[in-house]
Amino acid sequence: xxxxxxxxxxxxxxxxxxxxxxxxxxxxxxxxxxxxxxxxxxxxxxxxxxxxxxxxxxxxxxxxxxxxxxxxxxxxxxxxxxxxxxxxxxxxxxxxxxxxxxxxxxxxxxxxxxxxxxxxxxxxxxxxxxxxxxxxxxxxxxxxxxxxxxxxxxxxxxxxxxxxxxxxxxxxxxxxxxxxxxxxxxxxx
Amino acid sequence: xxxxxxxxxxxxxxxxxxxxxxxxxxxxxxxxxxxxxxxxxxxxxxxxxxxxxxxxxxxxxxxxxxxxxxxxxxxxxxxxxxxxxxxxxxxxxxxxxxxxxxxxxxxxxxxxxxxxxxxxxxxxxxxxxxxxxxxxxxxxxxxxxxxxxxxxxxxxxxxxxxxxxxxxxxxxxxxxxxxxxxxxxxxxxxxxxxxxxxxxxxxxxxxxxxxxxxxxxxxxxxxxxxxxxxxxxxxxxxxxxxxxxxxxxxxxxxxxxxxxxxxxxxxxxxxxxxxxx
Numbered sequence: 460x461x462x463x464x465x466x467x468x469x470x471x472x473x474x475x476x477x478x479x480x481x482x483x484x485x486x487x488x489x490x491x492x493x494x495x496x497x498x499x500x501x502x503x504x505x506x507x508x509x510x511x512x513x514x515x516x517x518x519x520x521x522x523x524x525x526x527x528x529x530x531x532x533x534x535x536x537x538x539x540x541x542x543x544x545x546x547x548x549x550x551x552x553x554x555x556x557x558x559x560x561x562x563x564x565x566x567x568x569x570x571x572x573x574x575x576x577x578x579x580x581x582x583x584x585x586x587x588x589x590x591x592x593x594x595x596x597x598x599x600x601x602x603x604x605x606x607x608x609x610x611x612x613x614x615x616x617x618x619x620x621x622x623x624x625x626x627x628x629x630x631x632x633x634x635x636x637x638x639x640x641x642x643x644x645x646x647x648x
Numbered sequence: 649x650x651x652x653x654x655x656x657x658x659x660x661x662x663x664x665x666x667x668x669x670x671x672x673x674x675x676x677x678x679x680x681x682x683x684x685x686x687x688x689x690x691x692x693x694x695x696x697x698x699x700x701x702x703x704x705x706x707x708x709x710x711x712x713x714x715x716x717x718x719x720x721x722x723x724x725x726x727x728x729x730x731x732x733x734x735x736x737x738x739x740x741x742x743x744x745x746x747x748x749x750x751x752x753x754x755x756x757x758x759x760x761x762x763x764x765x766x767x768x769x770x771x772x773x774x775x776x777x778x779x780x781x782x783x784x785x786x787x788x789x790x791x792x793x794x795x796x797x798x799x800x801x802x803x804x805x806x807x808x809x810x811x812x813x814x815x816x817x818x819x820x821x822x823x824x825x826x827x828x829x830x831x832x833x834x835x836x837x838x839x840x841x842x843x844x845x846x847x848x849x850x851x852x853x854x855x856x857x858x859x860x861x862x863x864x865x866x867x868x869x870x871x872x873x874x875x876x877x878x879x880x881x882x883x884x885x886x887x888x889x890x891x892x893x894x895x896x897x898x899x900x901x902x903x904x905x906x907x908x909x910x911x912x913x914x915x916x917x918x919x920x921x922x923x924x925x
Binding site: 493513516 | 706799819846
């Protein structure tokens with residue numbers, strides 16, 4: 460694997476630190492006028508999800524991590540594992556609950572998502588930014604309340620619960636932003 | 649701006665041309681201005697470009713604008729007063745609000761409980777290591793102080809204009825050395841912080857040619873140890889100081905940073921005209 464110097468640290472670069480693959484979030488160059496230059500680096504440990512900050516002396520270098528983001532199709536869940544497929548090679552990968560985490564709430568079968576592979580095995584899964592899901596449970600809306608912009612909880616097919624406007628009913632399909640868990644609109648079809 | 653040698657500071661790297669003489673672009677006009685001072689020009693200023701290799705970040709750009717000036721027969725405290733007057737004049741400070749002034753010792757001790765001049769090196773290493781989340785057990789005092797200052801003290805500084813004076817002797821650069829009220833050897837160096845951002849660096853200037861020559865040599869020994877190229881001694885500067893530098897205080901102000909703070913810019917690029925240089 461290549462090594463990267465602090466001046467090559469960019470947001471998104473994957474490096475190895477203390478034996479764990481990490482993704483760089485932010486790299487700030489800090490230098491007192493006459494003093495040693497440092498790089499204050501915020502990164503996410505891709506194994507634990509923990510975000511932390513470490514300060515390096517400028518010019519120090521770290522080994523790159525064999526981590527790749529791949530577009531894949533989510534196939535199904537067999538009760539224990541979530542199964543994904545690379546659309547071109549048809550190669551399949553399975554990921555456990557620890558790897559999929561809360562993303563499970565946004566995965567719908569046949570839809571595309573991004574699977575992060577570390578040394579060839581799934582390390583994390585990210586849903587598409589916007590997904591369309593059906594409401595399976597919500598209280599009946601009250602007519603005439605729409606002007607006030609009120610919301611109510613609605614449970615979706617995946618088990619996710621989002622706040623939706625009062626006028627929506629069970630069986631309707633809505634668009635949700637998976638990064639914030641917020642309702643965007645009714646699905647257009 | 650182009651010289652046959654450059655600054656020897658361990659942590660400032662000059663940009664160098666690829667011509668036959670491998671000329672250096674000035675990292676500040678200090679050496680030239682001191683030659684003029686020794687020649688008897690009197691108080692003087694420079695407003696123009698300076699260049700530093702590898703300095704690129706939110707507050708750094710390899711080419712930047714510097715305002716540097718020297719006052720003959722002034723000490724550093726009188727010069728700090730003039731820096732404040734200038735900041736009021738350009739609208740960066742309010743004369744009614746005034747400014748704060750603290751010694752490095754006072755600031756450091758209040759925030760960390762450690763005496764920066766006499767405190768145990770291992771105590772400094774432990775705190776620096778904790779703040780930086782790294783092993784600092786091999787780092788020298790200056791590096792530990794820089795880490796603690798950047799990571800712990802700078803973010804805690806108040807809004808407005810703050811003068812910090814009496815720097816640790818290991819960070820004297822080209823400032824004269826003195827002894828503070830607690831008996832510690834300190835550098836007659838000061839810095840100005842404007843809303844927590846380092847804006848100026850100033851000295852009561854070292855006028856002892858033998859001491860200056862020693863510091864240059866020590867810089868080069870340290871540079872060699874760090875695997876950095878050494879810098880040829882500036883014989884013309886040393887000759888000028890030997891002939892006699894008048895008692896004076898000098899300060900350099902980062903003009904781009906002044907603009908950044910006045911305009912609320914987060915990145916130095918927002919106040920530069922061309923970014924593709």
